[in-house]
Amino acid sequence: MSQRSKIVLALVLAVCAGAANAAKPAPTPNGIEMPEGYKNWRIIGVAHRTDNNTVRAILGNDAAVAAARAGKTNPWPDGAILAKLVWKATANKHWDKAIVPGDFVHAEFMHKDSKKYASTGGWGYARWVGMDQKPYGKDANVAQECVACHTPVKSQDWVFTQPAVMP
């Protein structure tokens, strides 16, 4: 490879690295990185929260989906990650009795690691807000708010979602 080619290659790599960094949101204040490719994960459930007017898709990484489909979710296995994509609830333009996704609200995650996250029930909680995916929370104790809300489902390993039944 010529010296000139090497320089061009180095520049291309530097630009690509910059683009990749720019695309990846900052970690949450409790030190959790956004999982790669979560929008491509498989479906575990859906929900319509009528108390805060949102609709949700609950997806899982491979470990989570395998556990969900095997019915082995109490406890969920270490390595499982659940993703919740949340939108404002809105009526379908052409069928107003169908409540569907409007504006994107946030993406939130539960990472199961019974040792690493022992202080928060074995789950690492993380959320990125809005289309610009701003990390949620003021400090490293951000997950305490999550744990408080999830306490009613402590008996089902802190997870509200029961995997949807499928044929």
Place this chain on the structure above:
Amino acid sequence: MSQRSKIVLALVLAVCAGAANAAKPAPTPNGIEMPEGYKNWRIIGVAHRTDNNTVRAILGNDAAVAAARAGKTNPWPDGAILAKLVWKATANKHWDKAIVPGDFVHAEFMHKDSKKYASTGGWGYARWVGMDQKPYGKDANVAQECVACHTPVKSQDWVFTQPAVMP
């Protein structure tokens, strides 16, 4: 390979083929086969139909998801398949303002092929009902019922679902 090994192998293959056949539901009366692996497809949207008390996940094959994420869905490309998994709407046991999947109702599909399905707006419609995935419909004209319902969205290529916005 010994004669005995060959016989064992032939038996194993026969059993596997039988199992695969048993697992695959019959085609619909309009001649559409159930797509393989649709439960592993990626998410395009969700819905809560308050008129018939169901919640839904709308998934797509690779062609459909690529079109959805590129915003190229009017028309959807030939080869796109949309899958809708439908459950009875039920309240989450531990958060009754969250409406979530209960019993499985049916899986239904729209196959885009502007030539093959020209008589039904370029889409082949198919549905399999219940956990035993019984093909829906009495005869080859089954899709007329679907077309009638989808006529309000003729201007958006016959599809109610607008892909959910994602970061």
